[in-house]
Amino acid sequence: MNVLIEALTESWLFKGFGEGDLSKLLGGTRYRVSSFTRDQVIALEGDDASSVGIVLEGTIEVLKTYPSGRSITISRLTRGDIFGEAIIFSHQKSYPATIISSGSSRVFFLSEPDILQLCATNPKFLNNFMGMISNKILMLNERIKSLSYQTIREKIASYLTEEYMKQKTPVIRMTVSRREMAEHFGIPRPSLSRELISMKKDGLIDFDRQTITIKDMEALEDILL
Numbered sequence: 001m002n003v004l005i006e007a008l009t010e011s012w013l014f015k016g017f018g019e020g021d022l023s024k025l026l027g028g029t030r031y032r033v034s035s036f037t038r039d040q041v042i043a044l045e046g047d048d049a050s051s052v053g054i055v056l057e058g059t060i061e062v063l064k065t066y067p068s069g070r071s072i073t074i075s076r077l078t079r080g081d082i083f084g085e086a087i088i089f090s091h092q093k094s095y096p097a098t099i100i101s102s103g104s105s106r107v108f109f110l111s112e113p114d115i116l117q118l119c120a121t122n123p124k125f126l127n128n129f130m131g132m133i134s135n136k137i138l139m140l141n142e143r144i145k146s147l148s149y150q151t152i153r154e155k156i157a158s159y160l161t162e163e164y165m166k167q168k169t170p171v172i173r174m175t176v177s178r179r180e181m182a183e184h185f186g187i188p189r190p191s192l193s194r195e196l197i198s199m200k201k202d203g204l205i206d207f208d209r210q211t212i213t214i215k216d217m218e219a220l221e222d223i224l225l
Contacts (some may be wrong), residue, residue: 004033007056008108010080012132016124025122029114036060036101043099049087051109055079058105063098073183076102085129086136088112149224152195155185157223160205160214170214 005022008014014022033056036042042060043049055077062074062083074097077083083099089112119126142162149155159181163172174181182189196212199205204220206213214220 004056004108007079008054011054011082012080012135013052013054013082013085013110013125013128015128025118025125029110029118031111031114032109034107034109036105036107038101038103040101041098042101042107043095045095045098047095049084049093049095051111052082052084052088052115053099054108054110055081055083056106056108059102060105060107061100061102063100065098071098072186073180076180082132085132088115152185152187152191153199153223155187156192156195156199157220159185160212161217161220161224164214164217170217172212172214174210174212 002019005019005026008022008026009017009019014025017025034042036058042053045065057079060077060083062077063071064074065071084095087093087095115129119129149158160172164170167173176184178192179189182192185192196205196207200207202219204214204216206215
């Protein structure tokens with residue numbers, strides 16, 4: 001139980017709860033914990049979504065599969081990350097993508113009725129849940145904004161200017177891999193690499209494996225105007 005509580009305290013949903021309070025909170029629910037093996041499907045696209053999942057151990061991937069059979073990874077979730085929170089109270093109530101386990105993993109599931117009960121009886125839980133949904137909306141807005149740009153250079157320029165505002169330095173430390181960055185932009189990884197090299201040749205940026213350095217911020221901003 002202590003291992004479960006420790007993992008849950010790292011999630012946004014249970015932010016600010018002490019171990020004792022969290023144990024008492026969960027005591028009144030019918031939560032379940034499931035274990036998954038490598039490449040095991042947690043939920044298929046179109047499956048009914050009736051609970052929120054929180055990753056306790058391992059990594060899981062959210063995949064979008066196309067009619068051709070090609071799949072792309074939309075996101076990777078690790079310990080403390082949550083999925084299903086924006087679905088269970090929607091009219092659709094079905095998973096828009098497939099969720100699989102990248103390796104051995106454990107996931108905590110909390111059902112819709114339990115979430116409703118906790119929101120009604122615990123203001124802190126309600127505040128956390130609403131904050132979590134708000135963050136999801138902001139993240140999706142950023143994703144839509146990125147996808148709205150027509151060229152790869154515009155997508156990169158938008159990403160770097162936003163990261164500059166967050167990190168407050170022209171030396172942007174990358175928290176995602178090149179593959180994840182390309183998937184975020186909805187483009188092939190080789191296309192991303194070619195454009196990064198082109199932008200380096202044009203004197204806009206420099207980069208190595210862990211950072212991208214903005215060399216000409218004004219020119220970068222001009223790309224977006």
